[in-house]
Amino acid sequence: MARKQSDYLAALLSEDSDAVSTAADAPATMQADRGDRARGTTLLGRESALARVASGEVRQVTQLLLDPARVRVWPGNARSYAHLSEETCRELIDSLIAEGGQKVPAVVRRVEGDPVHDYEVIAGTRRHWAISWLRAHSYPDMQFVAQVAQIDDEAAFRLADIENRARSDVSDLERARNYAEALKAHYGNHLTRMAERLKLSKGWLSKMLKVAALPEAVIAAFASPAEVQLKPGYALAQALDDKDKAVAIRKEAARLSREQTSRRDERRPALPAPDVLKALMAAPEANSAKPQPLVMNLQRTGRPLVSLQSSNRQGVTLRLHAGSGADIEDVLNGVRNILVTLDAEGRGLQP
Template structure:
């Protein structure tokens, strides 16, 4: 609003000039009604204009954000590749509850978040948050509800801000698996944070240790992922140990890794047969147990880096792996070795690792 307009509003709201000849007490008028009742129409209008000016000033100063919501054709909105959600897992079955809710409400209850595009003639917007809502509206438009529109909130976001917003949304979603988020974190670590885990943890307000575990799970090889019925079955609590083990085997025990890979192929084939027959899939706990057992079997066949027998000639101590994260030693039962003998053999194992250049660094 211009200075002229502001001055005009100020003059309208200012008190009128006092009369030159004040009336005597006898001539004084009766008490005035309340200000609201007595206020002339031009003063009420000017008050509304002033309130509008104040609101515009707060918006200009950044105290208030203007939010734009639109009804869009979902076909003109592409999915941002930085979103963690596993797109192939979105089906009528997995989105049925949301579809029914949208129908009951006559539309979405909560808008998706999009940003404008200027470099893609096929799309006008890019979806940052709300993949299930986008999929459900698209499905409804293709199934007897052609006029159903996507309610969207438009925001200006760079990629890193978009990633943080999408991550915050996905943390509250139980249908976004740990593995989906973990792979998303691995991509973001390289793309936005220059492989600096501490910086990423600070920006996302996450525990550094927890983020490190998620990134370990993200490193599960594709052949191991294929053994699970779905990526949604790969949860941190169940699969972190397996991810750690496979990472260590990749460096120190290729034969054990080969056996684990072969077992993963067998499990994947069984999962496919069960899906075809409509039978329950192999639970993730059993998948982890079988892959871990395959690596142990390979280690038992002599894959260890060091082996030492007790005085009775039976295997007492072996080293299964040694890498930057530490060494994995096994103390075998039934060797007949005393505690002092075991301690001496462990020391011998550490010396042997150091000689091979695989010693454990304190």
């Protein structure tokens, strides 16, 4: 990864230079002449390089030792900083301890108008987290090593993306959502342009963006968003395009989400992702029969209190049953329970 990052930065900050060659067996006079020419070329090259830097054609890169507390994480990166932990960074932490510090620099850029931070991390989020953790756990002298680059948001996104492609702990869903945000922020919603800039297949990128659109109510059926992978996630997103199937999938997702919550509260193992996906995809078939009417009964009498008559784009129609023995508070609770159920199934009142 370090080599890819270095290659990328080299391309981003490249400058042409003249090659100077010498031959060991050349006559001394020729070597002297060549040395004079080389020194002249070097001086000209330096003047040219300085001129190009001054004009903005070439952007300088500086490496610094930083206090990670003065460095924030750029929000355009796909990696979720909040989900990093000692467990997920254990290998990196051990490596930093064994090597006596950080050997591969991160890439940062200077920020303005932030009294708390001087820089933000473009590539190297895990290194920032690990150094911060070490400084808080018996290694207060650890420094965050970073290259300071002057790059715009689009170039920063491409650089962060290159680093994240080699990281297995950046989930497909995280990357997909990052691509969806970048498509609007950096590429004016032009998919072809984005694919060309990232050197990605347009078809593959289209699938990632499809996965990014999965609703949170469906994602909640999984133990963690990180379990949503590209291939099954794309199939699930396609199924949700069918309105009839979507109702059944959302209803099953609500049930699975409650089950996952119950398992977490009881410290039981979560439902595995393959089982969750299988249940979601099978939901339309299981609910192909005419659905049972949605009715809320008054618990103390067992009589119908509120029932659903219809739910569509025009609104929700409910029937309040007479003779249930309910008071106003009972009726309001019944209406609320039906609306909550409809919302979980994706059939509720849409804003």
